[in-house]
Amino acid sequence: MGSYPPGDVIFLLKEINGLIRETETEDREELIQTGHHYSEMLPIEYRPTKEYIELFHQTLQTSAKKVALAVAIVAELIQATKGNNVVIASLARAGTPIGILIKRYLESIHRLHIPHYSISIIRGKGIDENALLYMLDKHPGAKIQFVDGWTGKGAITRVLQKAIKSFNEKLGTHLDDDLAVLADPGHCVSKFGTREDFLIPSACLNSTVSGLVSRTVHRQDLIGPTDFHGAKYYREWLSEDVSNLFVDTIAKHFHELADTAKQQCSMHLIQDEEQWITWSGERDIQRIQQDYKINDINLIKPGVGETTRVLLRRVPWKILVNRMDNPYLAHILLLAHDRGVPVEERSDLSYSCCGIIRPQGEDNR
Structure with missing residues (x-):
């Protein structure tokens, strides 16, 4: 499954093409x-406009070195803490291109x-x-080292901890439940490349930057007790696929950044792990929940990656941004404009942005 070379990743997923139909967003x-x-x-896969695709390519070029350094730092942290006998388990699908990049860095720099x-993994x-x-x-x-793209308020981090425990x-195993991510604005993991809530270009798109694989599915009539979780493989999107372009563009910067990454990794490891994890992002989201009187905290999706997901496959109510001229939010503002979603500026936002899903039955909020 997937459009990546098999040497980059093996998807432990059951292909369910023809077994499930996409549901209209509303x-x-x-x-x-x-x-x-x-x-x-x-969800029905969002078909990007020409302007949006151009924005992706522009963002990829301008942020490639920044993303590459974050990958390199995370890869160095994994090697330093897990050693050489390690398996990368990326969380489909946002974690997949990040896992490929970490694998390529370790091959290129550490052989x-x-x-x-x-x-x-499913909440x-x-x-x-x-x-x-x-x-x-x-x-x-x-x-085993679990890998994802970024953290929001830390929901998947908690799901992973509970699931591994x-x-x-049950099985008497001793798997570590730690998660490694490129960006940790939620302050809920100890292995991260940056805490800055910046745009990772792979967050801009859906399957066309994640190996043409859908988000994962688990339904009893489709997934048997011995099956892997399911996903669709969108072969029909092959001509529009930028999955390999993304990882190739980032990976070419690894050698020039390796020394810097090793230095930052050493500085990182000196710190006490408990100092890194404060869950401060979760507290900020609780404040937003109170301010906007939202009953279900799962309707609040903080961070650039999660806000993008809200605009691509949910029904947004409003978008909060820390400032309108934030350079990482061009695609957010474009998507919000295309979908007619209001954007509010909140200078007290610790994330770059936050997407709020419209509560059903409350259209006049």
Whole structure:
């Protein structure tokens, strides 16, 4: 599955093409907010405008070195803490291109050939345990490092911690539950490339920058007890795929940044891990929840990556930004304009931006 070379990643996912139809955004939003689980449906993939695609390419060129340095720092942290016998398990799908970049960095700079798999984790359902079992069977004795693109308020971090604790208790394993990300504006992990809430270009798009793979699906009529979680493979989008362009553009900067990354990794490791994790982002979101009288905190999606997702596949109510001239928000403002979503400036926002999903039945808020 997927448009990446098999040497970059193996998707531990069940292809469900022809078994599930995408749901219209408005219908899907109503179903989610009335109790249906988001992982039992797929949104219709957003088809970017020409202007939006041009913005992606422009952003990729201007931010390539910044993203490459964040990747390099995370890769150095993984190698320093996990050693050479490590398996990368990226969380599909946002984590997949990041996992590929980390794998390529370790090969290029450290001559390490690290296995890399992309697996599913779902809020409210947990991690794909069959995928974990597969990796443990294929790589006995190896340490697994979970990888994602960024943190928002830390929901997936908590899901991962709970899921790994349960898995270890059931099977007597000793998997680490730590998550490595490029950007950690939520302050909820200890392995990160930066705490800055900046635009990672892969957040701009959906499947066309993630190996043409959909978000993951878990529905009992589709996924059996021994199956991996499911996903669609959008082969029909191949002519518009920029997945390999993204990783190739970032990876060419690794050698010039390796020394800087090693220095920053050394400085990072001196600090006490508990000092890094404060969950300050979660507290900020609780304040927004109170200010806007939002009952369900899951309707608030902080950070550039999560706000982009709100605009691409949910029904947004409004977008909050820390300042209108923030250079990382050009695509956010473009998407908000295209969808007619109001944008409010909040100078007290610790994230660059925050997307708020429209509560169903409250159109006049």
